[in-house]
Amino acid sequence: MSDPTTAPTTSVLARLDADATAARDRLFDWLRIPSVSAQPAHAGDCVRAAEWVRDQLAAIGFAAELRPTPGHPVVIAHHPGTGPAGAPRLLYYGHYDVQPAEPLDLWVSPPFAPVEVQGPHGPRVVARGAVDDKGQTLMWIEALRAWHAVAGGPPVPVTVVIEGEEETGSTNLDAFLAANRDALRADVAVISDTGMWDIETPAITTRLRGLVYAQIDLFAASRDLHSGLYGGSALNPINLLARILGDLHDAEGRVRLPGFYDGVRELTAEQRAAWDSLGFDEAAFLGEVGLSVPAGERGRSGPERLWARPTADVNGIWGGYTGEGSKTVIAAEAHAKVSFRLVPGQDPAKVEDAFRQFVNERLPADARVEFRMRGGSPGIEIPDDSPWVRAARAVLAEEYGRPAVLIGAGGSIPVVESLRRLLGLDSLLLGFGLADDGMHSPNEKFELRCFHGGARSHARLLGRLAGP
Amino acid sequence: MSDPTTAPTTSVLARLDADATAARDRLFDWLRIPSVSAQPAHAGDCVRAAEWVRDQLAAIGFAAELRPTPGHPVVIAHHPGTGPAGAPRLLYYGHYDVQPAEPLDLWVSPPFAPVEVQGPHGPRVVARGAVDDKGQTLMWIEALRAWHAVAGGPPVPVTVVIEGEEETGSTNLDAFLAANRDALRADVAVISDTGMWDIETPAITTRLRGLVYAQIDLFAASRDLHSGLYGGSALNPINLLARILGDLHDAEGRVRLPGFYDGVRELTAEQRAAWDSLGFDEAAFLGEVGLSVPAGERGRSGPERLWARPTADVNGIWGGYTGEGSKTVIAAEAHAKVSFRLVPGQDPAKVEDAFRQFVNERLPADARVEFRMRGGSPGIEIPDDSPWVRAARAVLAEEYGRPAVLIGAGGSIPVVESLRRLLGLDSLLLGFGLADDGMHSPNEKFELRCFHGGARSHARLLGRLAGP
Structure with missing residues (x-):
């Protein structure tokens, strides 16, 4: 040169x-x-x-x-x-x-x-x-x-x-x-x-980071039910959705999809040293948006969590009665949008499959799920x-x-x-x-x-x- | 007479x-x-x-x-x-x-x-x-x-x-x-x-059955965040809400609020016999609304589950992006309406307190919750x-x-x-x-x-x- x-x-x-x-x-x-x-x-x-x-x-x-x-x-x-x-x-x-x-x-x-x-x-x-x-x-x-x-x-x-x-x-x-x-x-x-x-x-x-974005639609009864008449017997798809999504992370903040971390590489010592030397102030980064404590995967540095580790976030959730006041309904369906940030080494198609499997494994009788996957990039x-x-x-x-x-x-x-x-x-x-x-x-x-x-x-x- | x-x-x-x-x-x-x-x-x-x-x-x-x-x-x-x-x-x-x-x-x-x-x-x-x-x-x-x-x-x-x-x-x-x-x-x-x-x-x-009806509003960051820029570090209140509500029931379908079953009386042998003799067909009851299997508390009869056992149902949930397509947002807040059907012996005020405690015990740093309780009847x-x-x-x-x-x-x-x-x-x-x-x-x-x-x-x- x-x-x-x-x-x-x-x-x-x-x-x-x-x-x-x-x-x-x-x-x-x-x-x-x-x-x-x-x-x-x-x-x-x-x-x-x-x-x-x-x-x-x-x-x-x-x-x-x-x-x-x-x-x-x-x-x-x-x-x-x-x-x-x-x-x-x-x-x-x-x-x-x-x-x-x-x-x-x-x-x-x-x-x-x-x-x-x-x-x-x-x-x-x-x-x-x-x-x-x-x-x-x-x-x-x-x-x-x-x-x-x-x-x-x-x-x-x-x-x-x-x-x-x-x-x-x-x-x-x-x-x-x-x-x-x-x-x-x-x-x-x-x-x-x-x-x-x-x-x-x-x-x-x-x-x-790459992205897998999924909408899941859960269906149970053929119509909305009265929670007094049916509560305790009828499947509640919002309860179920919460149970499934609440299960996405373990106590260490790791994502529990099967095989999710397959292919994810740990930082090299050199990369780690380089990022450590940046002096990234995660508390200040979070402080600007009213937070104070990293909420993600334990035992990782800020740059690592943000740039080199995959995530799962529910981006939207809805179901049942969401207006003013109270309505005692067991909804017929419940919905969520869920995204996974991917790092190099993860295969978006495998993550999609793992998410389907993760949800399907948690479906009881009478629950039906539809997935709408939107693109997927590594x-x-x-x-x-x-x-x-x-x-x-x-x-x-x-x-x-x-x-x-x-x-x-x-x-x-x-x-x-x-x-x-x-x-x-x-x-x-x-x-x-x-x-x-x-x-x-x-x-x-x-x-x-x-x-x-x-x-x-x-x-x-x-x-x-x-x-x- | x-x-x-x-x-x-x-x-x-x-x-x-x-x-x-x-x-x-x-x-x-x-x-x-x-x-x-x-x-x-x-x-x-x-x-x-x-x-x-x-x-x-x-x-x-x-x-x-x-x-x-x-x-x-x-x-x-x-x-x-x-x-x-x-x-x-x-x-x-x-x-x-x-x-x-x-x-x-x-x-x-x-x-x-x-x-x-x-x-x-x-x-x-x-x-x-x-x-x-x-x-x-x-x-x-x-x-x-x-x-x-x-x-x-x-x-x-x-x-x-x-x-x-x-x-x-x-x-x-x-x-x-x-x-x-x-x-x-x-x-x-x-x-x-x-x-x-x-x-x-x-x-x-x-x-x-009586009723305790609560709306919970969870707050995290001061504004909606980009899930790419913040995902893995910032607290996601929808993930948290799912984790809390997903935790409401144990594997046996029992409600996990502390002290929830205090005062709940088991049926007398006479009541149980009387209700058993009704020949209540729970499968047919559920079949009319497109369900087939009781989803509630295990080991109870249909009438017992519906009339003599308390429940927890999420009646509505919402947060983040709920429109068409995808938006990669970590919401600033998440909401749910939750109701508990009560049976004689349960104190509505104690159930309210137990729900507050249940949620508060599961709140990490940076999460804030507001409760709106609506009435409460035994x-x-x-x-x-x-x-x-x-x-x-x-x-x-x-x-x-x-x-x-x-x-x-x-x-x-x-x-x-x-x-x-x-x-x-x-x-x-x-x-x-x-x-x-x-x-x-x-x-x-x-x-x-x-x-x-x-x-x-x-x-x-x-x-x-x-x-x-």
């Missing part, structure tokens, strides 16, 4: 520094377009936001176009790169759509009139989409722009996909990916939609020693003067799962948001220091991946 | 037989008044139904009047009786209001146009209120009428209370009873709003050897040529509890309905054979209680 401190990377970084104010102005321009994908009234704004970023890419040498979907369009762009044959092809993914800005009265300034204000870390941009994901997407576009200015283009071939439905579940993305497999062929995906550890410490997210882990993670660690260490931490995320990022499943791509999750950025909340912001450091890091990464 | 087969009872029974067609016509008249207490449009009909029965009582020598309440009026009537001083004073209770008739399209004939149709037990009356409770109320009024015709009045002093809000929870009855304690002084209450064992077998209901048992039960058994045996069975009811009858609590009165529950009468359902009916046998039984009871 090239020495990243030599030209042209040095020149690219200098160019980014010189162009920082203009980059901020471009971010403002994009943020002024209220591309709220969830609100039909903003459909035209979504197209405008897509066109805006298409034009940015076209201006720096990309073959860029809008592709219609049944929802909002996808921006797709290609650049052959200026580097040697055999350089890896990168697929950059971002999204131009934003969350609804409501409740509007909680914003200090209008959500689509971006402003620069001073914060403890210097100037920040306040607007809907500042960090999620226009700011983080524009970081790597600015890196590509600087490479274009200095070297006529990126040193590696680049494909760009920027969708407009991430905030509404990426409804049409899978079909788009599947239909464009050839055009999207690449060696790795690069995504900036996650966070740093803190303002000083860069982070690469290398673990995501936990994902990018090996710490993959060339992509190694390259990213190197450039982040150069940019920030300290090692990047490798962290996990407790949730899934659906596009990462889709890219793996449909295109066979690993994702390099290189994020520059901060925990207090207010993603999805009023007064969303992005630190300009993060924006600029992110662009510089992406510029370095392009240089490093170019070879030799 | 008098010989019930001697005059005047013999003459009264003859009078009832001779007057049967006119009695049926009077029932038709009352049934034509659509006194649906739940429907404001029928408020005037409720007054008409009250006035109709007041006039019936006035016509047979009672001092009868309507008393206003904040809802529908109460009919109150008194007769000093014609018998010797010292005869017991009876308080007859009934209600003139009926359930709504909807769904109207399921009625074979209009609900307020009573018709006589032939059934397997002879002619029956089909109309809303036929059995519940106009028919059963008119039975004892017809008995009083016959006594009036033969002997100038009942042989014992009688007070009558007929309310118009039974089907809407007797909202104003307690206040009426409390405000009229002196006027309502009596030795026993007589109520016909229950059933026979079957068309051949008279029954006295001597046991009613189980009721009228001793088999009370003079009222003995008298009723005797007259039913005479009328039906076979012994009456003493049965229980799994639910409570609120007026029975009110009469005991506010007036200190035991209730003699002498009912002539059948299980297939369709109370509260379309095509409600009352067998004329039951109507007439009930009137004759009431006439005999009056004679028997008169002395000597």
Whole structure:
């Protein structure tokens, strides 16, 4: 690999520094377009936001176009790169759509009139989409722009996909990916939609939990019964549902589905040491939402519980009389939505089967169950020693003067799962948001220091991946 | 006590037989008044139904009047009786209001146009209120009428209370009873709003279960949380609620509240034999509602489980996301409505306390609970050897040529509890309905054979209680 401190990377970084104010102005321009994908009234704004970023890419040498979907369009762009044959092809993914800005009265300034204000870390941009994901997407576009200015283009071939439905579940993305497999062929995906550890410490997210989501519907009598006339004789499906779900965890907080932990790997000593060194304050993390004590699996650290251990949570439950006052009814049915967060090594299909078995084993005579399983995605882990993670660690260490931490995320990022499943791509999750950025909340912001450091890091990464 | 087969009872029974067609016509008249207490449009009909029965009582020598309440009026009537001083004073209770008739399209004939149709037990009356409770109320009024015709009045002093809000929870009855304690002084209450064992077998209901009804509200985090970001660390109040409620019963179906069975008496050998001899077919009872196997306490007979054993049932449960599709939320709160059916010997206040204790003992750090207790009534048992039960058994045996069975009811009858609590009165529950009468359902009916046998039984009871 090239020495990243030599030209042209040095020149690219200098160019980014010189162009920082203009980059901020471009971010403002994009943020002024209220591309709220969830609100039909903003459909035209979504197209405008897509066109805006298409034009940015076209201006720096990309073959860029809008592709219609049944929802909002996808921006797709290609650049052959200026580097040697055999350089890896990168697929950059971002999204131009934003969350609804409501409740509007909680914003200090209008959500689509971006402003620069001073914060403890210097100037920040306040607007809907500042960090999620226009700011983080524009970081790597600015890196590509600087490479274009200095070297006529990126040193590696680049494909760009920027969708407009991430905030509404990426409804049409899978079909788009599947239909464009050839055009999207690449060696790795690069995504900036996650966070740093803190303002000083860069982070690469290398673990995501997967998900199995199930609705169970329990049925007993053919109609609701009077609890006086039938109580003590008739099966009560809510009692039964509580018994089944109450049995999901043992006294140590472990999930009791048969075989649930099959394939779950313990942390390596190295991973454990690295996560321990993060100094994650779980009490403070919980304190922000009014809790104080970890309620999950005993004998695990906070990061481990959140990133490397699977869970079972009832997400919703309903049955019987739920109105005001009292009604003495034995319901005919009872319902729950239950989800399992999975870690790498667990097979979603086996977890689904285990859940069915767990419930079925606990059904008495006269109870009938229906399951509705919704998708199912495995936990994902990018090996710490993959060339992509190694390259990213190197450039982040150069940019920030300290090692990047490798962290996990407790949730899934659906596009990462889709890219793996449909295109066979690993994702390099290189994020520059901060925990207090207010993603999805009023007064969303992005630190300009993060924006600029992110662009510089992406510029370095392009240089490093170019070879030799 | 008098010989019930001697005059005047013999003459009264003859009078009832001779007057049967006119009695049926009077029932038709009352049934034509659509006194649906739940429907404001029928408020005037409720007054008409009250006035109709007041006039019936006035016509047979009672001092009868309507008393206003904040809802529908109460009919109150008194007769000093014609018998010797010292005869017991009876308080007859009934209600003139009926359930709504909807769904109207399921009625074979209009609900307020009573018709006589032939059934397997002879002619029956089909109309809303036929059995519940106009028919059963008119039975004892017809008995009083016959006594009036033969002997100038009942042989014992009688007070009558007929309310118009039974089907809407007797909202104003307690206040009426409390405000009229002196006027309502009596030795026993007589109520016909229950059933026979079957068309051949008279029954006295001597046991009613009581009720403790609680809503529990569990609170954890200060807001709903993302199950990916927090799952495995944050307390999930629905998981907790399931664990608590799932723990309510042991493997034998016994309720696990501390001290729950304190004071619960085992059946006497005599009671057990009597109930065993009923030949109650629990499988058939459950089969009618799509069940097949008793789900309650193990090692008990059907009647015992339903009438003499306490229960715990979750009547409603809700929390988290209950809409279509999936939402990966850890809810901030979870709720349930839980009721306990009580049997004589259990103290409702102690059961409430035990439930609080049971829940509190299972609360981890960060969980908070609120309880909303709604009333609480004890189980009721009228001793088999009370003079009222003995008298009723005797007259039913005479009328039906076979012994009456003493049965229980799994639910409570609120007026029975009110009469005991506010007036200190035991209730003699002498009912002539059948299980297939369709109370509260379309095509409600009352067998004329039951109507007439009930009137004759009431006439005999009056004679028997008169002395000597």
